Amino acid sequence: xxxxxxxxxxxxxxxxxxxxxxxxxxxxxxxxxxxxxxxxxxxxxxxxxxxxxxxxxxxxxxxxxxxxxxxxxxxxxxxxxxxxxxxxxxxxxxxxxxxxxxxxxxxxxxxxxxxxxxxxxxxxxxxxxxxxxxxxxxxxxxxxxxxxxxxxxxxxxxxxxxxxxxxxxxxxxxxxxxxxxxxxxxxxxxxxxxxxxxxxxxxxxxxxxxxxxxxxxxxxxxxxxxxxxxxxxxxxxxxxx
Ligand code: F6R
Numbered sequence: 001x002x003x004x005x006x007x008x009x010x011x012x013x014x015x016x017x018x019x020x021x022x023x024x025x026x027x028x029x030x031x032x033x034x035x036x037x038x039x040x041x042x043x044x045x046x047x048x049x050x051x052x053x054x055x056x057x058x059x060x061x062x063x064x065x066x067x068x069x070x071x072x073x074x075x076x077x078x079x080x081x082x083x084x085x086x087x088x089x090x091x092x093x094x095x096x097x098x099x100x101x102x103x104x105x106x107x108x109x110x111x112x113x114x115x116x117x118x119x120x121x122x123x124x125x126x127x128x129x130x131x132x133x134x135x136x137x138x139x140x141x142x143x144x145x146x147x148x149x150x151x152x153x154x155x156x157x158x159x160x161x162x163x164x165x166x167x168x169x170x171x172x173x174x175x176x177x178x179x180x181x182x183x184x185x186x187x188x189x190x191x192x193x194x195x196x197x198x199x200x201x202x203x204x205x206x207x208x209x210x211x212x213x214x215x216x217x218x219x220x221x222x223x224x225x226x227x228x229x230x231x232x233x234x235x236x237x238x239x240x241x
Pocket of ligand 1: 038132133140
């Protein structure tokens with residue numbers, strides 16, 4: 001694991017955007033794995049800036065998002081599809097045909113998960129996966145006591161996750177309790193991984209994920225076994241390392 005500690009959120013976002021842009025420069029038809037949540041918002045902003053300065057383009061890029069709420073229409077403003085559209089897809093030249101999200105409205109969930117995995121494989125696998133980390137150690141929506149062998153699947157969200165995500169909804173009752181998420185195996189099959197974290201509230205889990213024993217109660221700890229992980233964190237998130 002490479003750990004890059006930066007001063008603040010802005011620097012974390014810029015470094016991450018530069019890494020993604022370099023990936024796309026080296027391989028214009030890169031397959032990118034993307035995350036949502038608060039953490040990567042600044043990175044998407046920086047990527048849009050680089051695109052506007054014509055320093056990178058997304059014409060040939062293919063994307064797969066980590067997760068989507070189960071039962072939310074993609075057009076729902078709280079869906080991760082809407083988040084991605086607002087923060088990246090509508091602001092760069094990515095082709096709609098190259099965007100892939102888990103299907104939160106799938107009637108046959110298993111079949112749609114199998115299809116998601118096979119699409120990733122057909123395109124040669126994920127070249128670079130961007131991750132955030134939950135306060136409970138989740139990556140994607142692979143919650144504590146995870147099965148490290150799982151691929152894309154339907155998950156029950158942890159209470160802590162539902163509570164954390166309720167900030168985006170009018171009330172906690174509106175937060176979906178299930179999601180479709182890439183599994184740990186899907187994530188671990190990515191060629192490169194960058195994990196971003198900022199703020200004191202992530203310090204404890206970063207310490208456990210990086211220095212702790214690899215164990216299913218901290219899903220992100222499995223990343224210790226991946227051979228190309230870069231963790232970009234601000235001083236606060238790094239404060240217990
Ligand atoms: C988002 C995702 C989650 C988040 C994590 C951190 O697609 O898969 O694992 O990365 O919950 O969320 P924030 O960045 O809001 O703290």
